[in-house]
Amino acid sequence: MATPGTDTGIVYRADCPSRPILDQIADKWSMMIMAVLDRPRRFNDIKRRLEGVTQRVLTQTLRRLERNGMIERRVLPTSPVGVEYSLTSLGESLREPFGHLYDWTTAHADEIQKCQQGYDERS
Amino acid sequence: MATPGTDTGIVYRADCPSRPILDQIADKWSMMIMAVLDRPRRFNDIKRRLEGVTQRVLTQTLRRLERNGMIERRVLPTSPVGVEYSLTSLGESLREPFGHLYDWTTAHADEIQKCQQGYDERS
DNA sequence: CGGTATCCAGTCCGATACTG
């Protein structure tokens, strides 16, 4: 047995406050939506920028982000009606960590693909 | 209509290289596993630290992380057999962006909870 | 335009049992 006293690693207990939050925000579409909201944008504008997202999923994700205080939903008094989504200051503050993650993915995309190929050939 | 020339926001095309990567790594368990791997750890050690994860899901997630080159799997010549997981240098480089995200969640946990309460009461 | 409602297929996930 290893000396117990030296083992000080993280333990993610079920009641760890960051766990439910990661559940809510650390998914693909949430991150892409927030990346796209560099300024207020309307529903279909967002939809066009996230190639492949369905209306249903986009609506659901926007609702969840709104509930979590990341974005704000504003109905425009136009005809026909328009709806504009924008980042709150809370959401704005999340763009930076998300940005780091995004930068990391673009920087290491090739390396990851090579790892996958190697793994698949081995197995 | 807004002046088209000024609209330079991000568009996440389907062939954007970061999208499949986010699919693979931006999930709850992956992030928690990598946070826990501050040093090489064995399967059940990891399992104990991620309260609530099932053996099945942990195995699947570890396999995917291994395939993507984030972690390394090493069978220990012990009896009974042991298996040790550790971060690769690629995985190590991801801990920093993940760390930022984690710090953000802990820093804003209260604020998010209040937003959720407000939203739920309004609706 | 920006949704909601409904249906349905595919996927995920937990529980359980078994193995080298």
Place this chain on the structure above:
DNA sequence: CAGTATCGGACTGGATACCG
């Protein structure tokens, strides 16, 4: 210890239709 195999239910996501 560290898995694999299997099964059934829950949840998710896509397609479609319809609405204010």
